[in-house]
Amino acid sequence: MFRRFLMGRYGNDHLNLFIMLVSLVFGVATFFAYGIGDLIFSILQLMFLALWLMRAFSRNFYKRRAENMVFLRIWGRVKAFFRPVKGFFARLADRKHRYFKCPKCKSRLRVPRGRGKITITxxxxxxxFDKKS
Ligand SMILES: [Zn+2]
Incomplete structure (x- = not known):
């Protein structure tokens, strides 16, 4: 019975996963909010949950896929925006290497840490040029 109900329904995609996550975040937020804030977060949580249900059980595959494509494009841009930040923290966490910039061409160079004074090509x-590693 239930399986037949699900037949021809759109189901989940990346956008729906994201919507569910947002709904969960608002759900968690209600634990930390009081009064009007609690109410607002609760309403937002329900709204995103409703949106999730509407998309998951939708029969309009074409429209849902188009929405997902738009979402993935925006998501890709957000990820690209934060890539340098991610790289910065990865270098900060790297205890085995030191990172230098070539004074001439500005390209980033990685050398092993703790070798004393070295000449880098x-x-x-x-x-x-000489650096202490
Ligand atoms: Zn260079």
Whole structure:
């Protein structure tokens, strides 16, 4: 019975996963909010939950897929925006290497940490410079 009900329904995609996550975040937020804030978060949670249900049980595959494509495009942009930030923290966490910028061509170079004074040759422009690693 239930399976037949689900037949021809759109189900879940990336956008719906995101909507569910947002709904959950608002749900958690209600635990920390009081009065009007609690109410607002509760309403938002229900709204996103309703949106999730509407999309999951929708029969309009074409429209849902188009929405998901738009979402993925925006998501890709958000990810691209935060990529340098991610790289910065990855370098900060890297205890085995030191990172330098070539003074000539500005390309980033990675050298092993703790070798004392070394002469680095830039692999891109062959520029040589001394650094402590
Ligand atoms: Zn260089």
């Amino acid at each position: 830039c692999p891109r422009c062959r520029n040589m």
